[in-house]
Amino acid sequence: xxxxxxxxVDFSLTDTSxxxxxxxxxxxxxxxxxxxxxxA
Amino acid sequence: xxxxxLRERQIELAxxxxxxxxxxxxxxxxxxAYMDETQLPWPVVxxxxxxxxxxxxxxxxxxxxxxxxxxxxxxxKLMFRGGRVRMPTGDTSQLGGNVIVDPQGIVRLHHVAxxxxxxxxxxxxxxxxxxxxxxxxxxxxxx
Numbered sequence: 001x002x003x004x005x006x007x008x009v010d011f012s013l014t015d016t017s018x019x020x021x022x023x024x025x026x027x028x029x030x031x032x033x034x035x036x037x038x039x040a
Numbered sequence: 041x042x043x044x045x046l047r048e049r050q051i052e053l054a055x056x057x058x059x060x061x062x063x064x065x066x067x068x069x070x071x072x073a074y075m076d077e078t079q080l081p082w083p084v085v086x087x088x089x090x091x092x093x094x095x096x097x098x099x100x101x102x103x104x105x106x107x108x109x110x111x112x113x114x115x116x117k118l119m120f121r122g123g124r125v126r127m128p129t130g131d132t133s134q135l136g137g138n139v140i141v142d143p144q145g146i147v148r149l150h151h152v153a154x155x156x157x158x159x160x161x162x163x164x165x166x167x168x169x170x171x172x173x174x175x176x177x178x179x180x181x182x183x
Binding site: 001002003004005006007008009011013014015016017019021023026027028029030031032033034035036037038 | 042043046053056057058059060061062063064065066071072075083084085086087092093095096097098131132134135136137138139140141142143145146147148149150153165169173
């Protein structure tokens with residue numbers, strides 16, 4: 001089911017350097033989320 | 041391959057005011073090794089319980105999506121171009137995808153990639169942002 005046109009799912013995720021990224025951090029900007037399949 | 045193509049367009053993405061977050065479910069050393077190897081200009085965030093994946097409908101792939109003709113063709117093209125094909129050691133069944141969120145927090149693109157060959161083109165991602173950005177949209181076009 002597509003989520004186009006709905007509010008983005010909120011998240012709070014930590015990056016590889018330990019910084020936390022929240023959806024709200026990107027308010028006012030375009031955000032492209034690229035979901036990887038597997039890295040290794 | 042998709043990430044490499046995105047990286048080639050990173051200046052255009054930045055010019056459009058677009059940030060990129062790469063999401064993985066593989067934590068710790070695997071994610072750090074990936075960052076070291078790729079030197080990506082964007083953060084790689086870890087979703088260890090895959091809750092964000094699942095919220096966007098990215099579940100497990102069917103076997104035909106993983107080893108079907110489109111996937112074999114994709115890897116053959118990569119090899120012909122001199123790319124390196126590695127045997128995966130991670131969970132290969134997890135689906136990936138792309139989501140574009142606009143400056144108001146609304147999802148403008150939601151694409152679940154069915155297997156490795158199912159990504160949208162980078163040009164189509166850029167075009168969507170260009171089309172919907174007031175500063176770059178054609179003022180004569182109705183919105």
